[in-house]
Amino acid sequence: MTVLLVVPIAMVISYSLMDSVITSNHSTFVGLENYFEILGSAKFWTAVKNTAIFTIVSVVAHLILGLVFSMLLNSGHVSRMTRTVFRTLFVLPWLLTVAIIAILWRLLLDPNGVVNFVLDSLGLASGQIEWLSNPSMALPAVTFINIWAGYPFFMISLLAGLQGIPMDLYEAAEVDGAGGARKFWHITIPQLKPIIVSMAMLDLIWTSQQFALIWMTTGGGPLNRTEMLSTFTYKLAFSQYDFSGASASAVVTLALSMILAIGYVRTQEASN
Template sequence: MTRQQNRLAYFLMSPVLIYLLAVMLVPFGWAVYVSLTDKMVGAPATFIGLGNYVELFRDKYFWRAVVNTLIFTGVAVVLKVVFGMVMALVLNEELPLRNLFRVLLFLPWTMPTVVSVFSWQWMYSDVGGVLNFLLTRTGLLDQPVGWLSTPRLAMLSVILVNVWRGTPFLGIAILAGMQAIPKDIYEAAQVDGANAIYKFFRITLPLVRDVTVLAAVITTIWTLNDFEIIWLLTRGGPANATQVFSTYSYTIGFLNMNLGKAIAISVISLPPLIWLINIVTKKTLAANQ
């Protein structure tokens, strides 16, 4: 009876297993193999072992991309968590036209990336850009600033666009967690004389901690893989100031035509992604149990 049940289970699971094998495992295995070759676009591949990885570890531009990726991801995720918490706290209050404000604040997350990035590119422009116009008119700047042409400002600029797009997701997730908190807890704390700060740190924050961590891990995965915002705004420049894993891999693979080295960059970025996905999976399973 047990053997029959196992056979039935394997039979029912076989479509999913075949799909995963065809769509994920086989391409992944091919990618790992290509990363061990000197594959160039339009040329046959020759097996070189770990040659691409050794070359990458000696490449200063690769390490620049590593540092930029850590800065871009770390700063963007922290800001999104902070602003998402503030957004959720505001939208959780009884405000006039609250539903309208929720829709307006969630718009950045729903807009197509290309549309929002080109809008920000116009605002950042040093010729006719609205940001320079406002800052010079208010006297905060003496002359227009090259937001996307100055290395330090370019990284700050792409981080701000990523934060602007990603904050609504954190806001939605944290707001859902706040609305699940029983109001009786707040009423009891109010009777005991607790102020707003006490209620936030002793009630709200502990009860939304799990959903906040889960949403932060998910947005970390998305931020690590972010390509469109950086590529459309700066293409990794100026002087590789905004070059991250995704843009550097694209540059090596499609501009320099070196597919083997480009795929090796992507393979190197897999371990932290797998670790983060494992955290998400464990927390999701724990929440459902």
């Protein structure tokens, strides 16, 4: 823990307080100057806004889709064979690596790709739409890709929770005359609440740190419309070679992640 966690974090914090680290043999202590520069950067706040939109929309969609599909697979109105087939299909996105997902969707969303062909055939759109290159469509496009890739994790977890709810609760509710909506809001949701809260907090942490998918689809462009805190920090370090500024940005991102992590730990303690 000391070698792999404490030392690297301490080094990054020290870099953030220095000027011209790594690229120069004569670094000087500048205090919080790098932090003031980062917090005063318009690109940093663009990255914060994009990260917030990307994360919140993804987590909400993951939760809704995961709950809908898990309830569908847990339904007694669906045959066992059908449930087995659809479980396999629904979980496929989760089995693919980020690199494969990025390449797959870049091909599908290409101006000459399958998505444009299908939409044109159905009369829903015309022309070669630049999904990942259009400033107004790039962020919704990468958010959709992240939703598609991430919902199976919610689905599997919520399905396990649904299968653990005692049927006696539903039978007692039916005796009392409760309909499907009342059983859902007063039995299903309360029973799933610990899982939902835990999954939502974990997904907030994971999604806010997403880098590979963004980098391999849009690279943070076009015009910074998909710039995230992760890509912003990476570009500072390895494109502009501003390792001091990148370290300050990384520390700020770490602080934001720690707030989410503390929230997750507190929810776990409350549920226990």
